[in-house]
Amino acid sequence: MGWCLVELSxxxxxxxxxxPVLGDLAEANQNALRSLFDVLGLFFRYQAQLWSDWRPWxxxxxxxxxxxYLLMCASASVTSxxxxxxxxxxxxxxWPTGHEGLPLLTCHIFLLIxxxxxxxxxxxxLSRRTLWASLMLCLLPCFSCAAMFSPLPKxxxxxxxxxxxxxxxxxxxxxSVERTFALALAALVTVLMLIAWKFDALWVFNWxxxxxxxxxxxxxxxxxxxxxxxxxxx
Amino acid sequence: MKRNGLANDQSQQTCLDIPLYYNHNVVLIMLGxxxxxxxxxxASLGEDAYGAAIRAEIESTxxxxxxxxxxxxxxxxxxxxxxxxxxxxxATAERGGRSxxxxxxxxxxxxxxxxxxxxxxxxxxxxxxxTN
Numbered sequence: 001m002g003w004c005l006v007e008l009s010x011x012x013x014x015x016x017x018x019x020p021v022l023g024d025l026a027e028a029n030q031n032a033l034r035s036l037f038d039v040l041g042l043f044f045r046y047q048a049q050l051w052s053d054w055r056p057w058x059x060x061x062x063x064x065x066x067x068x069y070l071l072m073c074a075s076a077s078v079t080s081x082x083x084x085x086x087x088x089x090x091x092x093x094x095w096p097t098g099h100e101g102l103p104l105l106t107c108h109i110f111l112l113i114x115x116x117x118x119x120x121x122x123x124x125x126l127s128r129r130t131l132w133a134s135l136m137l138c139l140l141p142c143f144s145c146a147a148m149f150s151p152l153p154k155x156x157x158x159x160x161x162x163x164x165x166x167x168x169x170x171x172x173x174x175x176s177v178e179r180t181f182a183l184a185l186a187a188l189v190t191v192l193m194l195i196a197w198k199f200d201a202l203w204v205f206n207w208x209x210x211x212x213x214x215x216x217x218x219x220x221x222x223x224x225x226x227x228x229x230x231x232x233x234x
Numbered sequence: 235m236k237r238n239g240l241a242n243d244q245s246q247q248t249c250l251d252i253p254l255y256y257n258h259n260v261v262l263i264m265l266g267x268x269x270x271x272x273x274x275x276x277a278s279l280g281e282d283a284y285g286a287a288i289r290a291e292i293e294s295t296x297x298x299x300x301x302x303x304x305x306x307x308x309x310x311x312x313x314x315x316x317x318x319x320x321x322x323x324x325a326t327a328e329r330g331g332r333s334x335x336x337x338x339x340x341x342x343x344x345x346x347x348x349x350x351x352x353x354x355x356x357x358x359x360x361x362x363x364x365t366n
Contacts, residue, residue, distance in 0.1 A: 024289065024302060026332065027286045042302050044303070045303040049310075
């Protein structure tokens, strides 16, 4: 039973570390309780080491947490506009996108996909080993603010999830993007945001979502790859 | 112009603005005491240096317990600094068929350990607990 717990807790360790650690514990012939503390101690030390870097903080608190809140608001905005235009149902007259027509709705849908994809990509690239924390921080506003948009269908609030996961998967695989593509995407997003802003169809805080887009253009392009993708530490 | 008794022409031979004669005892990679213990244990074990053996060596020498966490995070750190090199070794029945993580001290690691040892020896000269 004790050793089962040790083996189970060793699953928290990265695969390259698991084998030698369990082998060392077997060789040392120490009791299961001390072995369990040893394995957990190693896990917590690793986590502490990871968080001594700036990247997990930026990914979790700088991007995942604020972006998920803003993207949920953007999803709500797109949904309410769609329902108003195509089903004649009106929500929140004071909403910044309350007067949007089809062209601005299309622009907003594209922006929502681009914002979500780039935020997911940057979070995946910056926090491979601390992804669990970034995901928890991403879920926090989803659960706490879902009630705020209760008149809308719940599933529509999470429209950003699919492109976000798509970007996250690419970021986790440390895939690069073409510099021209990244710059074109950043320029296009900026122009569309300016257009939406000009027509009073953009919430001022949504400008925060432009940061991952430009960060992607500046950091994760083919001309700088291959990054020394950390195998042991990050 | 003379600096530390050396002629001007020598001071002009620079690399990244550091004169070649510059020999101040700056330890570029100053080891921590546990890092030094680990490197020394690995060096003395030679070809047989791996996680459990290094741990046993440190525990028997210092008479203090050494946790797996401290051992492996230090190995990782030293490897990142280029002071040790690790690779997966053979699996034995004694270890439940699991592989060893072998450790070898690199020349850079030897240099860093030497510098640490010299610094400790120099600073300890004349203190009451040093016998000679």
